[in-house]
Structures are given as structure tokens and as C-alpha cells.
Amino acid sequence: MEKTDYGNLRAAFLKAFASIPDSLRNEIICIVDKEPYSWLSSYIEVRKGTEKSLKILESLKKLEII
Numbered sequence: 001m002e003k004t005d006y007g008n009l010r011a012a013f014l015k016a017f018a019s020i021p022d023s024l025r026n027e028i029i030c031i032v033d034k035e036p037y038s039w040l041s042s043y044i045e046v047r048k049g050t051e052k053s054l055k056i057l058e059s060l061k062k063l064e065i066i
Contacts, residue, residue, distance in 0.1 A: 009057040010046055012066040017043050030059040 017025075017039055025039040032055045037045070042060070045053040060066045 006054060006057070009061055009066060010053075013042070013046055013057055013060065016066050029065060030056060030063065032056055032059055 020039050025043075028036045028038050029042060030037050032052060037056055042053075042056050045056055057066070
């Protein structure tokens with residue numbers, strides 16, 4: 001994946017995250033490498049720019065969440 005694609009997915013995720021109510025941020029939204037990720041844990045991975053963040057973003061795109 002190119003940097004611009006990652007940047008676009010990251011921006012779409014951050015925009016979606018900002019609109020999610022606090023009460024829903026602990027809900028699981030995807031599973032990556034057999035580990036569940038909520039909005040909040042995904043946000044932490046994406047903000048840190050970890051290797052898993054790319055997998056999370058690709059999963060959310062595939063699920064049409066972002």
C-alpha cells in the first residue's frame with residue numbers, strides 16, 4: 001500500500017472515530033491476527049502508526065466501515 005493510500009485510510013478512520021459516541025468506543029469493530037480491536041484500541045494503534053494499524057485500516061475498509 002502506498003503512503004497516500006495509508007494516509008487516506010488513516011484520515012477516514014480518524015474522521016469516523018471522532019463521530020463515534022464515547023459509549024460505543026469499546027465495541028469490537030474488527031479482528032486482526034486473531035485479536036479483537038475496538039474503536040479505542042484501533043485508534044491507539046492508528047495514532048502510533050504501528051504495523052498493525054495498516055492491517056486494521058485495511059480490515060475496516062474491507063468491512064466498509066471507513
